Amino acid sequence: MKAVLCKQYGPPESLVVDDVPSLTASSGQVVIDVHASGVNFPDLLIIENKYQFKPPLPFSPGGEVAGVVKEAGSGVTNVKVGDRVLASSGFGGFAQEVACAAQAVMPIPKEMDFATASAFLMTYGTSHYALKDRAQLKAGESLLVLGAAGGVGLSAVEIGKVLGAHVIAAASADEKLEVCKRHGADQVINYAKDDLKQRIKELTGGQGADVVYDPVGGDFSEAALRATAWEGRFLVIGFAAGEIPRIPLNLTLLKGCDIRGVFWGSFVAREPRRHAANVKELMEWYVAGKLKPQIYAKYPMKDVAKALDDIAKRRVTGKVVLLPKEA
Secondary structure, eight states: OEEEEBSSSOOGGGOEEEEOOOOOOOTTEEEEEEEEEEEOHHHHHHHTTOSSOOOOSSBOOOSEEEEEEEEEOTTOOSOOTTOEEEEEOSSOOSBSEEEEEGGGEEEOOTTOOHHHHHTTHHHHHHHHIIIIIISOOOTTOEEEETTTTSHHHHHHHHHHHHTTOEEEEEESSHHHHHHHHHTTOSEEEETTTSOHHHHHHHHTTTSOEEEEEESOOTTHHHHHHHTEEEEEEEEEOOOTTSOOOOOOTHHHHHHTOEEEEOOHHHHHHHOHHHHHHHHHHHHHHHHTTSOOOOEEEEEEGGGHHHHHHHHHTTOOSSEEEEETTOO
16 A cells, blocks of 8 residues: 655655555554545644654654545454544554554544545544533633634634634634635634734623634734633644743733633543544534535645645645545
8 A cells, every 4th residue: 555654754845655565453453444634733743753742753644534444353343344434543644544443433424525524523523622621612602713714723613603602713814714704703803914802802892702712822822812701711722823822820810711721632532432422413513514624625645745735834724635545
């Protein structure tokens, strides 16, 4: 089979497509014939040796896949050969086959195609856990989403609307904000042009945002926290801007607000039953038409560098998908 390989740490251009041996399922594992692989910001970090998980070289990046179960090892009961599934692979997903622990694999509904399935779990799973479990977002509350046109950002906009929130989407370009509106945002802020703190206050009648969803970090985090409502909740999702902000903790005292970390991957590992229940609800929302994942582009395996460069250059609205069958 063919796989994208990181043989030495570096930029996307350093990746190569190579032939590697086909995989065999060990006990408790399944091998998936991969039809689509979601491309995410952590994939960029892991090939540059900037991620918290560091697989030994050489390895294939790619943390989420969709395809068909090719082989099931002993002890696997939740899926069988021939099932259409999605999976959280951690890494190894930019390949025509991937081996995953069975508990990381789940069936996909007949209404969901492989490309959508590969672009679904990480973003929607993160936002569901963040907004429902960590923020306990309530109907009628205001939700500010930073980086709202990206994969996790758009999923947060949509889930916020499903939960009944008034959603304010913030992004760096007007065309990105138009995408946010199409996915349900009630109001928008172009933080490349507008004063973020001032606009949040204006759009919330001076109260501030009840919940802030921040996958960006950098310069906008403190401004958003300063515009958080009394007893608001500020969700730390990630640092796509590259800089981890240093927040003055007196702001939490003055506002009576909380800063809450969101580590979805650790939640999945620690609480698999709650995670399974969350995914079940997300799939029900998808089938009901409440969630509409956006695929920005689909690339053959040979164009993996372009796919990752799209993310690095912040061109993406929604998700990018790699198609390993198109080597």
